[in-house]
Amino acid sequence: MFSISQALAGKIDSLSGTSLWTLTLKSSLCKLQNGSSSSLLISRSFNNLASVTTESQKQQSQVASPPPIRVGFTESAGRGVFTTRSIKSVNLSTPLNPPNVCYLCLKKLSPRHVVSFCSPQCRDQARVLFLFMFFLLQSSFFPGVLRNDALKYPLLVKRLACMVITGVASADCLDILQPASLLSEMLYEVKNILRDCFALARPVPTKQWYTNVLARISINAFRIELACGSYEDLLSSAVTSVSSEAAVGSAVYMLPLLDNHDWDPNTHIIWIENVDARLKALQDIEEGEELCISYIDASMEHNAHQALLSAGFGFQSPGLRSWSGD
Numbered sequence: 001m002f003s004i005s006q007a008l009a010g011k012i013d014s015l016s017g018t019s020l021w022t023l024t025l026k027s028s029l030c031k032l033q034n035g036s037s038s039s040l041l042i043s044r045s046f047n048n049l050a051s052v053t054t055e056s057q058k059q060q061s062q063v064a065s066p067p068p069i070r071v072g073f074t075e076s077a078g079r080g081v082f083t084t085r086s087i088k089s090v091n092l093s094t095p096l097n098p099p100n101v102c103y104l105c106l107k108k109l110s111p112r113h114v115v116s117f118c119s120p121q122c123r124d125q126a127r128v129l130f131l132f133m134f135f136l137l138q139s140s141f142f143p144g145v146l147r148n149d150a151l152k153y154p155l156l157v158k159r160l161a162c163m164v165i166t167g168v169a170s171a172d173c174l175d176i177l178q179p180a181s182l183l184s185e186m187l188y189e190v191k192n193i194l195r196d197c198f199a200l201a202r203p204v205p206t207k208q209w210y211t212n213v214l215a216r217i218s219i220n221a222f223r224i225e226l227a228c229g230s231y232e233d234l235l236s237s238a239v240t241s242v243s244s245e246a247a248v249g250s251a252v253y254m255l256p257l258l259d260n261h262d263w264d265p266n267t268h269i270i271w272i273e274n275v276d277a278r279l280k281a282l283q284d285i286e287e288g289e290e291l292c293i294s295y296i297d298a299s300m301e302h303n304a305h306q307a308l309l310s311a312g313f314g315f316q317s318p319g320l321r322s323w324s325g326d
């Protein structure tokens, strides 16, 4: 298990040599009323990730070792994430249905939970972070809005707005991420959804601000497919497809957002106890190799695959073209 906790502070907690990384970033989450949820994870200092230290390094009394991953430039896909050591893959088996999860941290709830937070701590943190959110959650307009998938990103924008307003995140914390071109309909929805929220805030965030944030979130948000209660659950669930209906939320992370797409990825992002993201090696990875994930369901038909990549991410996948042209 390769665990990186408190990436916000740039620390890795443990390293024991298997194929699973944990990227734990400071989180702020919200489960929505109709059963879907959204979350936003912010790492304040991207640069900290380049200077992480490991628990095993600490335990081996300061034995010098490079961080296990580094951010570098690829030939054709901008920035990417590369390993600095080799990693062995492990086998996974059958998927589960997504569990009911805590509104704040997406941790799986036991059947005895009647409220939607796993602990008083999560509930209290949510109260602070979602001060402005609660107003909207109570509005009759809200459940209808949430049925539209495309609107989860405005909700993430709103989450960030709440965090900025309450001082948890800085207004420019996503600026480092690559932006997407936005459809005018999305901007319209953002404006409507955020209007009441922003009306309560001083100073009022500008349209320019939320356009900027939405443009980045819309290309960089992850669907959180699963939030398993244990490592055993993970082993039986991590193969759930990106295209399945198993998503329990969405999240924005810093480091995983620099993972580029490959039609035959060498890693897969997964979640175990909560919204902390883990990268799992799908195959043995050589030192220095770029870590790639599949942005979409890799089993998808070729033209649909290319259309999604093109519309959603602004590029096409040459690997897939040669693969499907056999």
Ligand SMILES: C[S@@+](CC[C@H](N)C(=O)[O-])C[C@H]1O[C@@H](n2cnc3c(N)ncnc32)[C@H](O)[C@@H]1O
Pocket (backbone or CB within 6 Å): 076, 077, 078, 079, 080, 177, 178, 219, 220, 257, 258, 259, 260, 261, 262, 313, 314, 315, 316, 317
């Ligand atoms: C989530 S970002 C990945 C990090 C990005 N390379 C960066 O520098 O911030 C997604 C963007 O990376 C680029 N990208 C990712 N995978 C690619 C690939 N296989 N080929 C070309 N461009 C790719 C596309 O511009 C895409 O919109």
